[in-house]
Amino acid sequence: MNPAGAQVRVAAARAVLQVLQGRSLKAAMAQERSAFADARDRALLEAVCHGAIRHRRTLEFALAHFLAQPLERRDPLAHALLLIGLAQLHVLALPAHAAVSATIEAARLLDRGARAGLINAVLRRSQREGLAQSDDPGVRGNHPDWLLRQLQQDWPQDWSAIMDANNAQAPLWLRVNGRRTTRAAVAAMLQDAGVAHHLPEFPPQAIRIDDAIAPTRLPGWDEGLITVQDLSAQLAAEALAPGAGAQVLDLCAAPGGKAAQLAERDPAQLVLIDIDAERLQRVQDLFGRLQLQAETVRFAAADAALPLPDSLPAAYDAILLDAPCSATGIIRRQPDVKWHRQPKDIAALNTLQWRLLKNAWRHLRPGGRLLYSTCSVLKAENELLAAQFLAQNPDARALPLDARFGRVSGVGRQRLPGEDGGDGFFYVLFERI
Ligand SMILES: C[S@@+](CC[C@H](N)C(=O)[O-])C[C@H]1O[C@@H](n2cnc3c(N)ncnc32)[C@H](O)[C@@H]1O
Numbered sequence: 001m002n003p004a005g006a007q008v009r010v011a012a013a014r015a016v017l018q019v020l021q022g023r024s025l026k027a028a029m030a031q032e033r034s035a036f037a038d039a040r041d042r043a044l045l046e047a048v049c050h051g052a053i054r055h056r057r058t059l060e061f062a063l064a065h066f067l068a069q070p071l072e073r074r075d076p077l078a079h080a081l082l083l084i085g086l087a088q089l090h091v092l093a094l095p096a097h098a099a100v101s102a103t104i105e106a107a108r109l110l111d112r113g114a115r116a117g118l119i120n121a122v123l124r125r126s127q128r129e130g131l132a133q134s135d136d137p138g139v140r141g142n143h144p145d146w147l148l149r150q151l152q153q154d155w156p157q158d159w160s161a162i163m164d165a166n167n168a169q170a171p172l173w174l175r176v177n178g179r180r181t182t183r184a185a186v187a188a189m190l191q192d193a194g195v196a197h198h199l200p201e202f203p204p205q206a207i208r209i210d211d212a213i214a215p216t217r218l219p220g221w222d223e224g225l226i227t228v229q230d231l232s233a234q235l236a237a238e239a240l241a242p243g244a245g246a247q248v249l250d251l252c253a254a255p256g257g258k259a260a261q262l263a264e265r266d267p268a269q270l271v272l273i274d275i276d277a278e279r280l281q282r283v284q285d286l287f288g289r290l291q292l293q294a295e296t297v298r299f300a301a302a303d304a305a306l307p308l309p310d311s312l313p314a315a316y317d318a319i320l321l322d323a324p325c326s327a328t329g330i331i332r333r334q335p336d337v338k339w340h341r342q343p344k345d346i347a348a349l350n351t352l353q354w355r356l357l358k359n360a361w362r363h364l365r366p367g368g369r370l371l372y373s374t375c376s377v378l379k380a381e382n383e384l385l386a387a388q389f390l391a392q393n394p395d396a397r398a399l400p401l402d403a404r405f406g407r408v409s410g411v412g413r414q415r416l417p418g419e420d421g422g423d424g425f426f427y428v429l430f431e432r433i
Pocket residue numbers: 251252253254255256257258259273274275276279302303304305322323324325
């Protein structure tokens with residue numbers, strides 16, 4: 001057995017436990033991952049955690065058949081160990097001997113030696129009998145009931161495909177820094193390095209990486225020629241498409257993917273706002289790594305639902321409002337979102353989105369364009385909000401976006417998760433008359 005194998009399971013069980021207790025998977029993983037220097041250990045840790053969280057409901061349903069009394073409350077860490085054990089066997093299909101023995105060893109290392117016999121028995125039995133199956137679409141499809149119902153209501157034809165896409169692993173997408181190089185030049189470097197990749201027709205700077213490799217190890221990373229950004233996320237700046245020299249405002253800029261893309265596209269005057277100063281620092285760091293012109297960019301930590309501070313220009317030619325949202329379009333990347341998000345969060349997000357949009361509008365010049373986008377697939381945050389905005393603002397009209405931006409959704413366009421390998425995203429482009 002790989003000597004780090006049990007340690008990886010220890011870290012996985014701890015991370016899964018934290019997620020079950022409400023922490024984000026990203027934060028839990030960041031903490032646990034740092035203990036491993038070897039990229040293979042890190043990759044295994046991520047695969048086990050994602051597998052367990054993504055398939056949590058089917059695994060818990062199966063566990064209930066194996067255990068006379070659930071462990072979730074009595075011994076949450078043992079429950080997490082069972083989840084990661086089942087995920088290794090039934091989601092990742094890892095070799096059974098290594099998966100079971102490393103999980104048992106992890107139980108001992110975590111002071112759960114007394115549960116080793118039980119964990120061994122459950123995992124072995126699951127191998128012999130398989131997992132109990134449910135007829136309930138929420139259990140089978142690994143989504144909470146409220147989200148399943150909402151998807152069925154919003155996407156009566158597509159809800160099942162959306163859930164399947166949410167349970168699949170997302171590919172790695174890059175964006176080429178067009179200010180410094182071309183997509184063809186980066187593709188040639190990838191070719192030389194033997195990295196399998198694919199160039200979609202649109203958007204023009206996107207590259208999908210088809211090998212399992214960390215982006216930081218790709219050619220061009222250290223030189224700031226590439227950055228990680230999902231295909232659908234790259235469409236927001238393409239839709240806004242401010243011209244050269246435009247005064248551009250990004251009201252929810254952090255961690256900075258779309259802001260950097262705007263800076264790479266055209267030498268515009270950029271004002272970048274985010275309420276979270278720490279996250280805004282990440283935007284500054286990204287601009288540094290990509291070597292984007294700093295003199296045309298201003299950063300400000302501020303509440304974008306309130307009028308901008310006097311120190312900043314008051315009117316803009318183009319505004320990007322990439323609003324905080326339910327993140328229901330990126331569940332395949334952040335599977336904990338489906339368990340953590342609650343219906344009441346959608347109402348609170350809607351209030352914030354509305355306030356942000358109203359304030360953004362105040363800062364748009366007549367003739368200017370505002371792109372509202374979310375990584376959500378819920379209509380309340382997308383087409384319904386856009387329709388309400390148009391109804392209340394006679395000086396606003398929606399400009400058409402073509403089919404490259406997804407299917408028609410009210411006055412905007414929606415990409416569903418998995419389409420062309422991208423995340424779920426909504427875009428609507430308003431012009432101020
Ligand atoms: C979806 S993310 C933006 C992603 C970013 N556009 C990108 O491409 O990397 C939403 C951002 O909105 C910020 N935010 C939330 N409420 C805000 C507010 N009232 N004012 C400004 N920013 C806010 C969050 O801190 C978060 O960074």
